[in-house]
Structure formats: structure tokens, C-alpha cells
Amino acid sequence: MSLGSAPDLLRVLSLNIQVGLRSSEYRHYLTQAWRHLLPSQGVRGVLDEIGRLAAGYDLVGIQEADAxxxxxxxxxxxxxLAERAKLPHWQAAVNRDLRPFAQHCLGVMSRDPLRLLRHHPLPGLLPGRGALDVEVRRPGYRPLRVVVVHLALGRRDRNRQLGYLGALLEDGDDALVLGDFNCGPQELEAHPSLRRAGLKPVHRDLTYPAWAPTRCIDHVLATEGLGVHEARVLDARLSDHLPVGLTVRLQPEEAT
Structure with missing residues (x-):
């Protein structure tokens, strides 16, 4: 049996999809800014590519989607994306509602049943950052808590948000926190709240910008009890961020 097909293994993917916009130069942030407010060609094709990538995973966390x-x-x-990837269980949570023009949201898609725990508005000077908190259930194995996040650009707000997340997961659940953290692994490793919760980043590879990465800002944090395998950044240029993929070994129900 291969690593990816073992029943206790969960294949996980995280990606900031930039609402289906593919960027290949910094100037696109200016020349294509209108596409963040108005419909444009090509988005459906990019989403189809993301769906094909996601189909190879059991659990997918999405940031910067639109509801x-x-x-x-x-x-x-x-x-x-859930339909294209044939992942039957999904949840979406709107962080910033700018209707009629945009509904910025987080999403999670899963091959296994999901239980929505809560959508958490995260602290910060400006509203609109959040965490989508769900539980993945596979028969015979302990539930896995998965929190999808997109954190603030400013360090002060981000520090408060990391503190909130650490406190949220101090109860010792098997957990993953994944998403666009807008900071490097050193900041995460040094944060006292994350350390108390036993949350550590699983990779240190560069993820942004996708066309010439210079920063590691897209992360998966895992609690100490989880076995993490094959954590790596994928060379799949589907937005302005590169995806992060990994395999997690679930703990059997009888384990304590």
C-alpha cells in the first residue's frame, strides 16, 4: 500500500487562490486591479485547473475565494471547486462582505465528513480577517480539527490574531491551522501562544510571489501528536501564491 492510499493518511492542500486570478508579474496588481471588482474572462479556466489539483487531495483549505x-x-x-474536485463536503465563511461587488471568503473541502465548529472573526484594527474552524471525521480515527486562516498584513494585528488562534487550540485536540499567514516561520515559531498550543510550521519553503518566490508566508501548522509526511510547496502557478501540500497520519480512536 502506498503512503497516499493508507486509510490512516489524509492528503492535505492549502492555497490562496486570489479569486481565480493568475498573476505572473508585480505590475499585474495594478493593471488587473479592476478584475477584483468586475467579471473577467479566464477565471473559470483557472478554477478548473485548481479543481484538478485539489482532486488529488482529501482535504483542501482555500483562502481569498469569493462566495x-x-x-x-x-x-x-x-x-x-468542491464539485470540480469531487470533494463532497465543503464549508465557506465570508470574512469581508462587499456586496454587490465581492464576498471575500475562506473555504474548506473534504472527502470525509465535516462538522462546522465556528467561523471566528479575528481581532484587528480593520475588520475582515477570519478563521474557519471545522472538524474532519474518518471512521476509526480521532477527529481532526482544521482551522483555515488568512491573517493581517500588519505585525501588531497579526500578533493578536496568532494569540487568538493559539488560545483556541490549547485544549490539546489534534489540529492543523493552514492558510496565508502573511509572515515567515520564525514569527510563528516564536509566538508564545502557538508554542503553548504545540503548533509548529511543517515547512520553510518559499511560497510568494508564485512567479519568483522570495517569502515563506503560506503555512500549515500541526500539533505535536500528528505525524506529518511529504510537506512541500508545489510548483503550481495558479494564483500569486504557491500551494502547500502534505500528508497527515491520523490517530486511531483508542489512542490517548
Missing amino acids: GSLRTRQLNQVAY
């Missing part, structure tokens, strides 16, 4: 608005022609991108 259905003018710019996506009312398409809920999380639902669309």
Missing part, C-alpha cells in the same frame, strides 16, 4: 458576487457572476467559488 458569490458581481465579480464572479454570482458563482460561489468554494462550491464550484
Whole structure:
């Protein structure tokens, strides 16, 4: 039996999809800025590519998606990706509601049943950052808590958000926190709240910008009890961030 097909292993992917916009130069942030507010060609094709990538995983966390608005022609991108990837269980949570133009959201898609625990608005000077908190259940194995996040650009707000996340997971659950953290692994490793919760980043590879990476800002944090294998950044240039993939070994129900 291969590593990826063992019943106790969960293949995990995380990606900031930039609402289906593919960037290949810094100037695109200016020349294509209108595409963040108005419908444009090519987005559906990029989403189809992301869906094909996601189909190889059991659990996928998405950041910078849209839950259905003018710019996506009312398409809920999380639902669309879940259908394309054939991942039957999904949840979406709107962080910043700018209807009719945009509904910025987080998403999670899963091959295994999901239980929505909560959507947490995260602290910060400006509203609009959040964490989507779910539980993955596979028969015979302990539930896995998965929190999908997109954190603030500013260090002061981000420090408060990391403190919130650490306190959220101090109860000792098997957990993954994944997403766009907008900071490097050193900041995460040094944060006292994350250390108390036993959360550590699983890779140190560069993820941003996708066309010539210079920063490691997309992460998966795992609690100490989880076995993590094959954690790596994928060379799949589907947005302005590169995806992070890994395999997690679930703990059997009888384990304490």
C-alpha cells in the first residue's frame, strides 16, 4: 500500500487562490486591479485547473475565494471547486462582505465528513480577517480539527490574531491551522501562544510571489501528536501564491 492510499493518511492542500486570478508579474496588481471588482474572462479556466489539483487531495483549505458576487457572476467559488474536485463536503465563511461587488471568503473541502465548529472573526484594527474552524471525521480515527486562516498584513494585528488562534487550540485536540499567514516561520515559531498550543510550521519553503518566490508566508501548522509526511510547496502557478501540500497520519480512536 502506498503512503497516499493508507486509510490512516489524509492528503492535505492549502492555497490562496486570489479569486481565480493568475498573476505572473508585480505590475499585474495594478493593471488587473479592476478584475477584483468586475467579471473577467479566464477565471473559470483557472478554477478548473485548481479543481484538478485539489482532486488529488482529501482535504483542501482555500483562502481569498469569493462566495458569490458581481465579480464572479454570482458563482460561489468554494462550491464550484468542491464539485470540480469531487470533494463532497465543503464549508465557506465570508470574512469581508462587499456586496454587490465581492464576498471575500475562506473555504474548506473534504472527502470525509465535516462538522462546522465556528467561523471566528479575528481581532484587528480593520475588520475582515477570519478563521474557519471545522472538524474532519474518518471512521476509526480521532477527529481532526482544521482551522483555515488568512491573517493581517500588519505585525501588531497579526500578533493578536496568532494569540487568538493559539488560545483556541490549547485544549490539546489534534489540529492543523493552514492558510496565508502573511509572515515567515520564525514569527510563528516564536509566538508564545502557538508554542503553548504545540503548533509548529511543517515547512520553510518559499511560497510568494508564485512567479519568483522570495517569502515563506503560506503555512500549515500541526500539533505535536500528528505525524506529518511529504510537506512541500508545489510548483503550481495558479494564483500569486504557491500551494502547500502534505500528508497527515491520523490517530486511531483508542489512542490517548
